[in-house]
Amino acid sequence: MSEHTTFKIGGVVRAMMFPKTEKSIAELCKLCLAMSITPIVIGNGSNLLVTDKKMDRLVINTSMFKTIGMTTIGSAFTPVPKHQKFSCDSDECFLIKAAAGAKLSAIATLALENSLTGFEFAHGIPGTLGGAVVMNAGAYGGEMKDVLHTTTAFCGKTGLFEITNEQHEFGYRHSRFALSDDIIISSTIKLKKGDKSEIKQKMDELSAKRKASQPIEKPSAGSTFKRPKNGYAAELIERAGLKGYSIGEAGVSPKHAGFIVNQGSATFDDTMRLINHVQEAVQKKFSVILEPEVKIIT
Numbered sequence: 001m002s003e004h005t006t007f008k009i010g011g012v013v014r015a016m017m018f019p020k021t022e023k024s025i026a027e028l029c030k031l032c033l034a035m036s037i038t039p040i041v042i043g044n045g046s047n048l049l050v051t052d053k054k055m056d057r058l059v060i061n062t063s064m065f066k067t068i069g070m071t072t073i074g075s076a077f078t079p080v081p082k083h084q085k086f087s088c089d090s091d092e093c094f095l096i097k098a099a100a101g102a103k104l105s106a107i108a109t110l111a112l113e114n115s116l117t118g119f120e121f122a123h124g125i126p127g128t129l130g131g132a133v134v135m136n137a138g139a140y141g142g143e144m145k146d147v148l149h150t151t152t153a154f155c156g157k158t159g160l161f162e163i164t165n166e167q168h169e170f171g172y173r174h175s176r177f178a179l180s181d182d183i184i185i186s187s188t189i190k191l192k193k194g195d196k197s198e199i200k201q202k203m204d205e206l207s208a209k210r211k212a213s214q215p216i217e218k219p220s221a222g223s224t225f226k227r228p229k230n231g232y233a234a235e236l237i238e239r240a241g242l243k244g245y246s247i248g249e250a251g252v253s254p255k256h257a258g259f260i261v262n263q264g265s266a267t268f269d270d271t272m273r274l275i276n277h278v279q280e281a282v283q284k285k286f287s288v289i290l291e292p293e294v295k296i297i298t
Contacts, residue, residue, distance in 0.1 A: 001050040004042060004061060006126055008219040008262050009271060010050030013040070016059040022099070022185050026154055028060060029183055033156040040297060041183050043101050043128030047135060047221050051298045052268040060183070062101035062130055068110055069097050095149060097188045100130030104137075107189065112203065117194030118147050120202045124210045126222070130184040134177040135293075136170045140206050145170035149190040154183045173226050173293055215253040218261035221294040224275065225258065228288050234258030236288060240281045247274040272296075
């Protein structure tokens with residue numbers, strides 16, 4: 001699993017499968033249901049902290065299922081080759097349909113190439129669409145709930161189904177999928193026509209801001225903690241004197257205290273001990289409980 005997570009932490013699993021089509025994912029889900037198997041579903045592994053211990057689990061890795069295309073409401077899906085614009089003169093061309101394993105950066109690039117605005121915030125998030133929908137990923141004032149139109153998913157009991165934006169039950173870093181075993185197949189993103197140069201400028205500005213303020217040069221799972229109701233996790237951690245604090249090879253980033261990073265060969269135990277230490281210190285000093293944003297798999 002360490003080879004399939006951005007934290008570079010994780011042990012061996014029984015099997016990992018890489019479906020490439022919607023049909024193969026559906027068939028795999030049906031097989032898991034028939035055999036009473038609950039799989040671990042991952043994309044880019046950018047929000048996961050996985051145990052070092054061997055797990056007798058099946059992992060469905062959607063990173064090979066990454067088709068991206070364009071469509072309009074009521075029209076057929078049209079796959080779009082990389083760096084090729086979608087041929088449509090209508091202002092209705094504002095839907096991008098992408099598979100669960102499509103990278104957010106690739107979707108944002110396609111939006112840019114077609115002068116579609118609204119997805120700039122996601123360009124630098126190192127994850128896939130499926131994971132982003134599950135946790136309502138967001139950055140710099142934008143969230144998936146702002147742009148999601150529909151999602152197609154698989155339920156073990158009822159099979160394939162489609163839901164609208166409101167039915168996602170979006171909250172802060174939360175959706176209905178966070179509490180279910182349903183597997184996201186694909187989603188459509190609703191965007192507006194915009195000025196290409198302005199879209200590019202905003203993406204560049206956010207990229208520069210992210211590079212200057214976040215430890216993107218170190219393995220991590222992004223922001224380790226959710227934003228508390230009052231204040232910011234990074235600020236509280238820094239005020240608790242923990243910026244740069246380490247346990248083993250796991251450390252609170254000296255660049256951004258909201259990130260716990262792998263400084264070389266961090267173990268799962270190193271990282272969990274550090275997470276617990278940060279939580280205890282912040283609670284003791286500020287009476288604030290920091291809730292992990294990273295998904296912990298044991």
